[in-house]
Amino acid sequence: MFLSLPAQISICRDLPNIEVITFSVNGISDLEPLSQCQNLSELYLRKNNIASLNELFYLKNLPRLRVLWLSENPCCGSDPHRYRMTVLRNLPSLQKLDNQAVTEEELSQALVDGEEITAPPARRSVENGCPEATESSAAESTTETESELLNFSLEETNKIREELGMKPVPRDKFSSFSPRETDCNRKKRNNVLNAILLLMKELDAEGLEIVQQTVGRRLQAFQKKELQEE
Numbered sequence: 001m002f003l004s005l006p007a008q009i010s011i012c013r014d015l016p017n018i019e020v021i022t023f024s025v026n027g028i029s030d031l032e033p034l035s036q037c038q039n040l041s042e043l044y045l046r047k048n049n050i051a052s053l054n055e056l057f058y059l060k061n062l063p064r065l066r067v068l069w070l071s072e073n074p075c076c077g078s079d080p081h082r083y084r085m086t087v088l089r090n091l092p093s094l095q096k097l098d099n100q101a102v103t104e105e106e107l108s109q110a111l112v113d114g115e116e117i118t119a120p121p122a123r124r125s126v127e128n129g130c131p132e133a134t135e136s137s138a139a140e141s142t143t144e145t146e147s148e149l150l151n152f153s154l155e156e157t158n159k160i161r162e163e164l165g166m167k168p169v170p171r172d173k174f175s176s177f178s179p180r181e182t183d184c185n186r187k188k189r190n191n192v193l194n195a196i197l198l199l200m201k202e203l204d205a206e207g208l209e210i211v212q213q214t215v216g217r218r219l220q221a222f223q224k225k226e227l228q229e230e
Contacts, residue, residue, distance in 0.1 A: 009033050023048065024069070031055040032120070034062070042067040046098075050075045053083070054121035056090045065091065071098040082113065089114025 009023060012033040020042040021034070028048040034040065035058040043065060050073040059065060068091065070076065076083045087097055088110035094102050200211065 012037055019064075031058040034058055037062060038064070040065055044069045045073065046070070047072040049073070052121040053086050053115070054117055054119065056087060057117050057120045060090055060117070063093070065093060066095045068094055068097055069099060082115075085110045085112075085114035086117070087114075090117045 009026075009028050009030065010033050012018065012021065013036050016036050017039050018037050019039050021037070021040060022044040024044050024046040026048055028045065029050055031045075031050070034043070040062050041064045043059070044067075046069050050070070053075045055075065059068075068087070070087065084097060084106070088094060088102060088106055092107055092110070096102060200208065203211065
């Protein structure tokens, strides 16, 4: 099973059999939910907000993890050798790190130069799955990053919809959120939408009919409400 969602990474706690996860460009800072994904083999986390290599603590007990892309995160620091050695010391089963093959020589050197991680990082307070805003994170939330996130989410959503035989979502519909909606709520809604589309693959004909009926009733209720407001 493949998962590519705008972050709310907490959904991974309920997907223990997931094999490939793409969470690039998502503002993720906490990897604890991934510790339940025992079948995970590929994990893509490029360009997030992972501040500490201690987050690797949550990946150490994933027996099938072979590919990790962690570059362009704060935890990579200014010393690429130390970063790579620390990752490989704690995840010696990796075959590829940051799109670069892992060698036997590197694994041996990691035992000398890498830092052993024995405890999870200190956790900052969060509310409803969204980290508290800070001045630094706000400064880093550029228009370019938001546009990249939108394009990433739209592309992946339409890929899933195509696999399910559904029409693609137009860009103007995908991005027309209420001005009062926060970034956190927007990402959460996208997360729920993509999760539903993914999990629909697991349903048989009877299950899909139930979903269709429920969606029909829900749409009728929304349409009725809109007519009343007009």
